[in-house]
Amino acid sequence: MSVEATVGIYAIETNFYASGGSKLNETARSYKLIAEEAKHIKNFKFIWITDGGGWKHARRNLEETFNVLKDLYNIADMENGIFETVLR
Numbered sequence: 001m002s003v004e005a006t007v008g009i010y011a012i013e014t015n016f017y018a019s020g021g022s023k024l025n026e027t028a029r030s031y032k033l034i035a036e037e038a039k040h041i042k043n044f045k046f047i048w049i050t051d052g053g054g055w056k057h058a059r060r061n062l063e064e065t066f067n068v069l070k071d072l073y074n075i076a077d078m079e080n081g082i083f084e085t086v087l088r
Contacts (some may be wrong), residue, residue, distance in 0.1 A: 008043035010087070015050050016075075028061035033060030035069035047071040047086065051076065 013031065017024050031048050038046040048065075051074040055062050066072050073082050 003017045010045050010047060011038070012047045012049065016047075016048070017052040017054030020054045024054050024058035025061045028058060032068050033066040035065070045071065047073070049073045049075075051075045 013022075016029070031046075035046055035048075038044055046069065048069060050062075068075065071086060073086075079083070
């Protein structure tokens with residue numbers, strides 16, 4: 001049985017950053033830690049939806065989080081129906 005088939009609780013965080021700054025770096029680091037810890041919680045899935053031009057200035061931290069957090073999406077993913085796949 002796959003992990004997705006046994007998920008019972010979803011935690012979904014959403015945000016949008018129009019400009020850069022230290023907040024984005026801290027957010028990416030925090031969610032990376034949450035993603036790592038969430039892997040050890042049975043029937044739990046952490047999903048992060050974020051977007052905005054601010055990420056152009058914090059691309060490295062976002063990429064590091066993307067490498068750990070499987071469920072990291074943006075507005076285009078939402079418009080293309082990502083939840084039809086993720087929440088099955």
